[in-house]
Amino acid sequence: MGLVDVVLLTLCANISCPGDPVIDISHEKKLILENQSKHLRNKTLKIATLYNPPLSSFYVENGTIIGDGIAFEYIHILQEKIGFKYEVVIPAEESLDVTQNGIIGMLNRNEVDLAAAFLPVFPNFWKYIRYSRSLDKGEWVVLMKRPPVSATGSGLLAPFTFQVWLLILVSLFLVGPIIYGIILLQAHLCKDDETKVYPLPACVWFVYGALLKQGSTLSPMTDSSRILFSTWWIFITILTAFYTANLTAFLTLSKFTLPINKLSDIGDKKYSWVTHKGNAIEEAALNDPVFKAGIRGSRNEYLVENATNILENWVKRNNYMYIGEKPIVEHLMYRDYLSRNFPNMTEADRCTYVITTWTITDTLRAFGYSLNFEFADLFNNILEHLVESGIVKYTLSSGLPDTQICPLDLGSKERKLQNTDLLMTYYIVVGGFVISTIVFTGEQVYFKCIHKGKLDKNPEKLFTTINKKLTTLGNENQNQFSPPPPPYHALFTPPFPHTPKAQTKTINGREYWVVRNIDGATTLIPIRTPSAFLFQYTH
Numbered sequence: 001m002g003l004v005d006v007v008l009l010t011l012c013a014n015i016s017c018p019g020d021p022v023i024d025i026s027h028e029k030k031l032i033l034e035n036q037s038k039h040l041r042n043k044t045l046k047i048a049t050l051y052n053p054p055l056s057s058f059y060v061e062n063g064t065i066i067g068d069g070i071a072f073e074y075i076h077i078l079q080e081k082i083g084f085k086y087e088v089v090i091p092a093e094e095s096l097d098v099t100q101n102g103i104i105g106m107l108n109r110n111e112v113d114l115a116a117a118f119l120p121v122f123p124n125f126w127k128y129i130r131y132s133r134s135l136d137k138g139e140w141v142v143l144m145k146r147p148p149v150s151a152t153g154s155g156l157l158a159p160f161t162f163q164v165w166l167l168i169l170v171s172l173f174l175v176g177p178i179i180y181g182i183i184l185l186q187a188h189l190c191k192d193d194e195t196k197v198y199p200l201p202a203c204v205w206f207v208y209g210a211l212l213k214q215g216s217t218l219s220p221m222t223d224s225s226r227i228l229f230s231t232w233w234i235f236i237t238i239l240t241a242f243y244t245a246n247l248t249a250f251l252t253l254s255k256f257t258l259p260i261n262k263l264s265d266i267g268d269k270k271y272s273w274v275t276h277k278g279n280a281i282e283e284a285a286l287n288d289p290v291f292k293a294g295i296r297g298s299r300n301e302y303l304v305e306n307a308t309n310i311l312e313n314w315v316k317r318n319n320y321m322y323i324g325e326k327p328i329v330e331h332l333m334y335r336d337y338l339s340r341n342f343p344n345m346t347e348a349d350r351c352t353y354v355i356t357t358w359t360i361t362d363t364l365r366a367f368g369y370s371l372n373f374e375f376a377d378l379f380n381n382i383l384e385h386l387v388e389s390g391i392v393k394y395t396l397s398s399g400l401p402d403t404q405i406c407p408l409d410l411g412s413k414e415r416k417l418q419n420t421d422l423l424m425t426y427y428i429v430v431g432g433f434v435i436s437t438i439v440f441t442g443e444q445v446y447f448k449c450i451h452k453g454k455l456d457k458n459p460e461k462l463f464t465t466i467n468k469k470l471t472t473l474g475n476e477n478q479n480q481f482s483p484p485p486p487p488y489h490a491l492f493t494p495p496f497p498h499t500p501k502a503q504t505k506t507i508n509g510r511e512y513w514v515v516r517n518i519d520g521a522t523t524l525i526p527i528r529t530p531s532a533f534l535f536q537y538t539h
Contacts, residue, residue: 029377036378041083047075048089048103048112051306052276054331054399056117058088065090070395071116071367078382094278094304096120098128102278107370114379115368118325120280122363124287132367133380135392139326139359140281142266142273143311143333145319146354146406147259156424159246168239172211176204179228186224196221210236256408263294263360266321270297273321274314277302281323284361291361307332315353327396329355334405351406 049056049067056071065088067075075086089112095102103119106112108128120138121131157165180203187197198206198218206216210232220226260266266273273295275281282302284291303310307324311332314320322329333353340350367383369376386392503514504527513525 033378033381036375037082040375040378042085044085044087045114046089046112047086048091048106048115048117050091050094050103050117050278052117052279052325052328053307055325055327058090067116070398071118073395074367074383074386074392075116077386078379081382082378094276096122096125096278096280096283098125103368104129107368110370110372113370113373117367118365119368120283120363121366122280122283128371130369130371130373130376132369132376133383133387134364134366135383135387136365136396137362138280138365139362140323141326141329141359142260142356143315143322143324143329143353144258144355145315146348146352156247156422158250159243171235172207175232176200176207179203179207179225179232182228183220183222183225186222190222207232213240256410258354258356258408260356262358263291267293267295267297270299271321272299272301272318273323274301274303274310275323276307276310277304279325280361280363288361308335311336311353323360326355326359330400330405334400337406347410351410354406354408357408 047067049058049069049071051057052069054069056067056069058065058067060066067086067088078084079086089106091103091106092101093105096104098104098108103115103117104125107115114132118135118138119131121134125131160168177200180198180200183203184197202218206218206229209216213236216229218229220229259269260271265271285295285300286292301314301320303314305313307322307328310322315322324332333355336353337350340352367379369379505512505514505524507524511527513527515523515525
């Protein structure tokens, strides 16, 4: 028993059939429907349709256009029940504009009696055409090539959201100066010989080192500074514990996610997408302000091609997203899945496409009647029983498996680390080398161009500064020098005007400075030889 026979038996159980009483409708309505049925019998209707398989389609046989698809299954049921004849008319244009030669324009001009297609129900069309009883609620979803990696992000950044990372970065920059300020304030208010004020760079480096679980040479002397240090350590301990746990969970248990989670992601990320010309998406892009705002910034194309060609030429080759009605998209993906049924092929290789679990837009769908079509009540009465009996829902899912086709998560038993998971580590290493190279170049430029220029203009200032530092070093570490080191400028010739009086003497063919020290001792200093620097630190 075919689908038509089953449906007719269902209809005869609910509406007028020869010799049966009428149920669920009034006697007056029964008479009206019977009169319409008698009047329509053996008449020929003009039916327009669209090539939108599997919902509606057509083909040519012996020069005659034959309607096909789910919509014409309902037409055949109506035909078997009422007994009318029909001829199929194909619109000259694929457009929902009432002023053009699309299916809506043909209905408005009474060029056809009805449209056997799942037309979106838009209120602005009510004054041009009449809609049948709603068949279902159409959903438009996005089909795209399955991304090679999840859109959750790099494994190193995945455990925390952007806001958490931002707050961690802010705390990293603030805690160091705060610790320095509190230690400085404590030292100013509490005069104590044991109080030691650490410089700001040391405090900042402590905060950074603690974040990376490194030790510190700082040893706080007061209770307040110790509490500050321990507070930061506790914070870092908790933070790293959460990060480690979440990173492990992400790398082993995370689900696959798509790069778009809502309509506005298409426009914000400037994706390219295609859809059929003359469908609900094109109408929404023209008249729906929410939809227009969501796709603003994206690139789109409205094509007069069948869905199979769009999948092959646009989605597969050019990485476009395809926005289509859910039954059409599911049949496309299922046929592609079956075409890849090769031995030893993994599920990931067979599932090359994926669809979103959320809808771009949704609207009711129905057949369309011309304003002069006088048998609308008769058709609606039968279509209503098709919907209520579940026939429409069954036919829309016919030919598809009961399970979800190529879900987002393919159910892999193992989660192996990929290069994309470690991508951030590569960025950090490369970024570190690049930054260090830039800093190194800046240092060289500074010392060779700027700092060296200052020294060339005032060389005596350099030697005076070095002498002061060496003298201070000698006084602090007197036990390391015996006798105290000679002046730095005494190592070079000719001497500067303020150089202490000295004489040169040649011993064994080598020239020396003969310098008298503070204690009266005489020191021989080699001239212009690297060994002269050894006299700076004698033991």
